[in-house]
Amino acid sequence: MEESYRINKKRNTWSRLGDALSKTRSRVSNGIANVFSSGRELDDSLLDELEFNLLSADVGTNTAAQILDRLRKEISKRKLSSREQFIGALEDVLLDLANQLVKPLVITENRPFVILVTGVNGVGKTTTIGKLAHRFKKDGLSVMLAAGDTYRAAAIDQLQRWGQLNDVPVVAQQTGADSASVAHDAFQIANSRSIDVLIVDTAGRLHSNKGLMDELAKVHRVIARLDASAPHESILVLDATIGQNALLQVDQFDTAVQLSGLVLTKLDGTAKGGVVLALPSISSLPLYYVGLGESIDALQPFDPQDYVTGLLGS
Ligand SMILES: Nc1nc2c(ncn2[C@@H]2O[C@H](COP(=O)(O)OP(=O)(O)OP(=O)(O)O)[C@@H](O)[C@H]2O)c(=O)[nH]1
Ligand SMILES: [Mg+2]
Structure with missing residues (x-):
């Protein structure tokens, strides 16, 4: 343990994740620096201050208490x-907490390998899909996107732009079409063209809106009817800037579409990056990727060591 701390202290450049966490770090590690100023002893009042610092980075009351207890x-x-x-x-x-979230997203042998992407409005679903397509193409896989957000014309255009940027086909119908029907068509086309990975976009919706959550469950059912093992990944996208509130979304989306993993976007620029540490307390879902910006390459597999170093400083 002390060995790894020494190694981190020697580090003089930040990882990209560490860089993105600068605001969160200023809450946690500056707080710790203050706590230790003027030669104070390791006593209860010092630990109370640390707890306060963790809470101010949106670690959450239960997780902060658990950390302090240990x-x-x-x-x-x-x-x-x-x-x-x-x-x-x-x-x-x-x-220890962050390690519980690690599991790589592996594209198994199933073809097309179907990834369903869901989440509330504006969390970064479509952008994450564009970034994922970029990653998979770099790995030599063929990719197709399905414009399952049929609510807004702009949503279809946005996905098509990501398709052009990545040079991957996008299956879309007109605005107002049935989202499940788009997913159905896209699966058939991907299958006939021997596409490796099909990523299905969906419209943003509040987890508390039963009608819209039922509609999402239907998209999931339709895909499963075409291939009983699909969707092979069901990913919920969460927005780090809303901190603890993001956690409330997991249960209802899990009920509708049987989640297999999470992506946490917008970790760049938020001071609420401590929310990562609360994720293991609400589910056993892995955190596949973190979003660190708007550009096509600003999506990284979650690295616990980079995260913790980014939080505590070097
Ligand atoms: N800074 C930052 N911005 C991001 C990140 N991911 C997405 N965004 C931005 O968040 C905004 C919303 O992204 P979208 O991908 O449209 O979100 P969405 O979930 O598809 O939204 P709806 O389809 O309207 O529900 C856009 O301006 C994105 O550029 C990220 O990791 N960091
Ligand atoms: Mg979208």
Whole structure:
């Protein structure tokens, strides 16, 4: 543990994730620096301040309490006293949580490999699909996109722009068409063209809107009827800028479309990046990717060490 902390201290450049976390870090690690100023002892009031710092980065009350509980045990068990020892122990506790979220998104042998992408309005679904298409193409896979957001003409245009940018085909119908029918057609076309990966966009919807959630469940059912193993991934996109509120969305989307993983967007520029640490407390879903900007390459597999280093500073 102390070894890994020393290695991080030597690091003089930030990972892209670490860079994106600068605002969150300013809440957590500047807070820790203040806590340790003027040679204070590792006592309860100091730990209370740390808890406050974690809460201000939107780690959430339950997770912050859990972190503090584990830290207190480490402090008494190993008689920690110095700042370095304390930060080393904190890093270990945070890494333990972050590691629970790691699982790579693997495109298995199924063809077409279908990825259904859902989430509330404006979280970054369509942008994430454009970025995923870019990644998969770089891996040598053929990709097709399905414009399942049929609510707005602009949504279809937006997906088509991502299709052009990636040079991948987009299956779309007119605005107002049945989203499940778009998914159905896209599957048949992808199948006939031996496409490797089909990514299905959907309209943003509030998790509390039963009618719209039923409609989403129908999209899922239609895909499963074409291939019982599909969708092979069902991804919920969450927006980091709303912090803890994002967690409320997971259950209802899971009920509608049996989620297999998460993507957390907009980690760049938010001070609420601590929300990542709360994810293991609400589900066992992996965090496949994090969104770190608007550009096509600003999507990375979640790296727990980069995340924790980004949070604590070097
Ligand atoms: N900074 C930042 N912006 C992002 C990220 N991901 C998406 N965005 C921006 O968020 C806005 C909404 O993105 P969309 O992809 O249209 O979101 P959506 O979920 O498809 O939205 P609806 O279809 O309207 O529900 C756009 O301006 C994106 O550029 C990210 O990781 N970081
Ligand atoms: Mg969209």
